[in-house]
Amino acid sequence: xxxxxxxxxxxxxxxxxxxxxxxxxxxxxxxxxxxxxxxxxxxxxxxxxxxxxxxxxxxxxxxxxxxxxxxxxxxxxxxxxxxxxxxxxxxxxxxxxxxxxxxxxxxxxxxxxxxxxxxxxxxxxxxxxxxxxxxxxxxxxxxxxxxxxxxxxxxxxxxxxxxxxxxxxxxxxxxxxxxxxxxxxxxxxxxxxxxxxxxxxxxxxxx
Amino acid sequence: xxxxxxxxxxxxxxxxxxxxxxxxxxxxxxxxxxxxxxxxxxxxxxxxxxxxxxxxxxxxxxxxxxxxxxxxxxxxxxxxxxxxxxxxxxxxxxxxxxxxxxxxxxxxxxxxxxxxxxxxxxxxxxxxxxxxxxxxxxxxxxxxxxxxxxxxxxxxxxxxxxxxxxxxxxxxxxxxxxxxxxxxxxxxxxxxxxxxxxxxxxxxxxx
DNA sequence: GCCGCCTTGGTACCCCGGTACTACGACCGC
DNA sequence: GCGGTCGTAGTACCGGGGTACCAAGGCGGC
Numbered sequence: 001x002x003x004x005x006x007x008x009x010x011x012x013x014x015x016x017x018x019x020x021x022x023x024x025x026x027x028x029x030x031x032x033x034x035x036x037x038x039x040x041x042x043x044x045x046x047x048x049x050x051x052x053x054x055x056x057x058x059x060x061x062x063x064x065x066x067x068x069x070x071x072x073x074x075x076x077x078x079x080x081x082x083x084x085x086x087x088x089x090x091x092x093x094x095x096x097x098x099x100x101x102x103x104x105x106x107x108x109x110x111x112x113x114x115x116x117x118x119x120x121x122x123x124x125x126x127x128x129x130x131x132x133x134x135x136x137x138x139x140x141x142x143x144x145x146x147x148x149x150x151x152x153x154x155x156x157x158x159x160x161x162x163x164x165x166x167x168x169x170x171x172x173x174x175x176x177x178x179x180x181x182x183x184x185x186x187x188x189x190x191x192x193x194x195x196x197x198x199x200x201x202x203x204x205x206x207x
Numbered sequence: 208x209x210x211x212x213x214x215x216x217x218x219x220x221x222x223x224x225x226x227x228x229x230x231x232x233x234x235x236x237x238x239x240x241x242x243x244x245x246x247x248x249x250x251x252x253x254x255x256x257x258x259x260x261x262x263x264x265x266x267x268x269x270x271x272x273x274x275x276x277x278x279x280x281x282x283x284x285x286x287x288x289x290x291x292x293x294x295x296x297x298x299x300x301x302x303x304x305x306x307x308x309x310x311x312x313x314x315x316x317x318x319x320x321x322x323x324x325x326x327x328x329x330x331x332x333x334x335x336x337x338x339x340x341x342x343x344x345x346x347x348x349x350x351x352x353x354x355x356x357x358x359x360x361x362x363x364x365x366x367x368x369x370x371x372x373x374x375x376x377x378x379x380x381x382x383x384x385x386x387x388x389x390x391x392x393x394x395x396x397x398x399x400x401x402x403x404x405x406x407x408x409x410x411x412x413x414x
Numbered sequence: 415g416c417c418g419c420c421t422t423g424g425t426a427c428c429c430c431g432g433t434a435c436t437a438c439g440a441c442c443g444c
Numbered sequence: 445g446c447g448g449t450c451g452t453a454g455t456a457c458c459g460g461g462g463t464a465c466c467a468a469g470g471c472g473g474c
Contacts, residue, residue, distance in 0.1 A: 070371045105319035109311035116312050155397040190362040192399050196410045203404045
């Protein structure tokens with residue numbers, strides 16, 4: 001009703017499940033498909049993927065819940081042109097439809113926060129800037145700490161590290177704690193990821 | 208002038224270079240800092256990084272050019288709360304400032320398109336990991352298990368995995384336990400290493 | 415000499431992660 | 445229909461990991 005009330009927008013069709021949505025999108029070739037992530041039968045992500053893959057010029061705008069969960073990211077991979085929350089303000093919904101129709105993309109502000117956070121996680125600065133943040137954080141580790149981090153990156157637990165370095169386990173814990181603080185990791189798992197991303201350890205050379 | 212014309216917004220100060228921006232942000236503690244990416248002396252990214260790192264509650268909204276270049280991504284990594292284009296419509300600029308002030312984030316539609324595309328690139332569609340040796344152990348994982356392993360490889364703990372996949376934490380633990388058994392890992396740290404070695408997760412930097 | 419950093423080590427405490435079960439509904443192949 | 449797998453979820457338990465402290469010896473710089 002909201003969409004129909006707009007002179008420049010028209011509802012071409014509706015569907016209450018994914019398979020039907022794919023069929024109707026193919027038949028009607030709408031400029032924009034408003035897709036609910038959760039639907040009976042084929043879910044919205046798979047439907048989005050197929051609509052995009054079909055090669056038509058329909059763009060898919062996903063309606064999601066308050067949080068950006070894995071379904072949302074899956075929809076992103078599938079080629080969605082944006083995300084809006086289901087309880088969005090009418091004007092925001094209409095605005096989003098027009099933006100997507102124009103070929104741009106839109107993300108609800110509440111979701112953008114999370115999107116950016118996660119995006120930042122995936123793109124450490126050192127990737128493109130040569131002397132980025134992580135390299136600096138690697139530099140601020142002491143020699144011993146780098147050794148311990150390398151050991152962590154090889155999958156050793158604190159006991160093993162203590163044994164192989166002839167240290168007390170409490171000492172290892174002290175080092176680990178400082179390493180986590182310095183590189184900004186929450187636990188040793190994230191420390192391993194850091195070690196890989198900085199090149200301190202590389203795939204397939206752990207003995 | 209535009210900002211000052213709004214009853215709920217006030218310009219606390221201005222700066223024409225990065226170092227000055229950092230100083231003034233520290234002194235004035237504004238809710239929102241409008242940051243130009245390119246500035247003489249210290250650039251906007253470094254200034255953004257320092258303002259965020261200072262621990263104040265100032266949020267940084269970056270004004271960038273038409274395309275999201277590497278500077279923009281670096282700003283994102285530095286903790287920026289959003290991006291607007293320099294020639295944005297006045298109402299969009301004001302709207303963006305209010306959104307950021309409210310704790311959310313905003314990205315100009317023209318930039319969102321590129322952001323989403325690049326984000327999607329970072330998450331390859333499942334099934335294209337073709338790698339030698341350990342790949343068969345990857346094969347014996349179920350679809351769900353591979354998803355969970357990928358999440359582990361991103362550094363998420365069980366609680367986060369449960370949230371983002373909408374599962375009970377006990378279910379996540381069940382999956383994790385089975386993954387460890389299948390790939391021959393003792394704990395999630397070794398599972399992360401496995402994920403990197405098989406290419407399920409890749410270092411996203413430095414080639 | 416004194417200060418700061420690195421390394422080592424300790425104690426106490428809490429929580430998350432991993433294990434060991436059990437269980438049930440959905441789905442698929444035979 | 446029936447057995448197998450998969451995904452979901454639960455309980456109970458315990459050990460390792462992480463945190464918050466403190467402390468001492470070595471070593472280099474000012």
